[in-house]
Amino acid sequence: MLQPVELPDKIHVGTVIDESHSLASVSDKVGGIVLRRKITLGWVFGLLISFAVLQNLMAGATWLLIKGVGVWGINIPVGWGFAIINFVWWIGIGHAGTLISAILLLLNQSWRNAINRFAEAMTLFAVMCAGMFPVLHTGRPWLAYWLLPYPNTMGMWPQFRSPLLWDVFAVSTYLTISAVFWYVGLLPDLATLRDSAKGNTAKVVYGALSMGWRNSARHWQRYEKASLLLAGLATPLVVSVHTVVSFDFAVSIIPGWHTTIFPPYFVAGAIYSGFAMVLTLMIPVRKFYGLDDIITLRHLNNMAKVTLATALIVAYGYTFEAFFGYFSADTYEKFMIWNRMTGPYAAFYWALILCNIITPQFLWSKKIRTSPGILWIISIIVNIGMWLERFVIVVTSLHRDFLPSSWGIYWPTIWDWAVYTGTLGLFMTLIFLFVRVLPMITIFELRMLLPGARVKEPAAQ
């Protein structure tokens, strides 16, 4: 277990958990949010707004199914548009959850214990939102099962050499394993809720969900093994998912996409946007649910550091994209990067540089890293910046490729915006429901952080 480290600086970021907590008090505090806390007006208001925004998705998808993908702004040459931009954006956001739950577990970073459950939930919801876009983009989502290899009367099979098929395998594996990992992590906490629930409905529901988990040491031993194995498997998985997503671009021959830097640069960008989203969600949750003794300034400080580190990797990616364009001596590559910086979408490009490279530089200051309000604003700017990045990558490469006679321009329509904002509504609705029906912090792992949890055997009697 990680001991709290005293930092020499003037600003004290504190420990990973307020040490006045006891085994019972953390259980009651986190479980109490689900079981005891009254439904507040703020929560109802937030849920209603999110649910109202979710209706955009309903309207957007319905109109899309009636009329076809022509209601979107996509055209030839820009056939991908919002669907792929938002798909990549959402998948990227999901990556922080797996990073926190799997990679930081293997690295024995105990500060992850307070934020992993929430981040994993965010991953699941983000992947659900992401998955919707390619399926709607096919135009006939009711035939989405054609993406899977199965024996059929047409005698047709999917193309296993296509990155788009790799995406099907990568994203569905990612969703499945994230859900399994999340549920395995929930088992002991569901048992806690079952045991401290007062009402019969809660007892039965949490009891059934916990599968009768009884905290047996023989169970814990296998449980810990399985968790570690799942973490070990999820770690290469999370890296592979955004690598495969970047292959959608890099395996093609479009200028600006056909580069070997794409996989690492996409993975770093994914973690960058994911951590920004975790900050965007956790800072208000921590405030409204009074969790600053569990999600301490130390957590915010650490997350801000990861954000800054990945921002620098992303900045390196942008720099080398521009340099490769110039250094390739290839007319189309050179034109692509010049067009990106000065063409019709130049404003997007410079806005993304401002959001993704300039803004995170404030995170060098420890004072800012430990000021929740400013950190929250920076995290929102980064989210916007990462969305702009995907817009710039998708649109600027496609809209002016090799042949000037086939150039075009792309602008999203109101139906693009409806579907996109609708998924934001879906995401927020799921988050609002999640914080009230499941423990948003892994209770049993919090207990392990407490000083009283360490084993001190009494002298032999």
Next chain:
Amino acid sequence: MSVHTSEERLYGLMAEFETPGELVLAARKTRLAGFRKFDAYTPYPIHELDDAMDLHDNRVAKYTLIGGLLGCIGGFSLASWVSAVAWPLNIGGRPLISIPMFIPVTFECTILIGGLTAAISMILMNGLPSPYHPVFNVERFVNASRSKFFLCIECADDQFDRKNTEEFLLSLHPEEVAEVAQ
């Protein structure tokens, strides 16, 4: 402790401890005393118990390895069979089994089957789902998922003797010893 449960209706005797240290010591003594059918119940995993209770079940790892390998072979075979047998496409004479292009699918299948095996084998080997278990009959046992530590010696143990086992548990200085009804 008052004796009021008949011998046939008894599942075991349960001692409650205040700290993890006391529990680990008690578990070690219980094992050294020759008991085998006993279990500890703790609100979070305690690694010291693995040695104290001699818990070294490695089957989850073995099954996960087997699952992962099956996923790996399965994924690669699927891609190869589809591309070379079921739907061969001759594109400029390129090889039908194009190994580098099959790696992403092979990899994802390895992770998928390996991960599912890890979770499912853990749950099944733990005997879950099990909606009923005698230990839940002890009133204070709800604290096992909150803040307290329990040790239960089962009647099924060869060495179990109502009176002697109770005395043995009391010698471990528990907070309380309770009967566990069947």
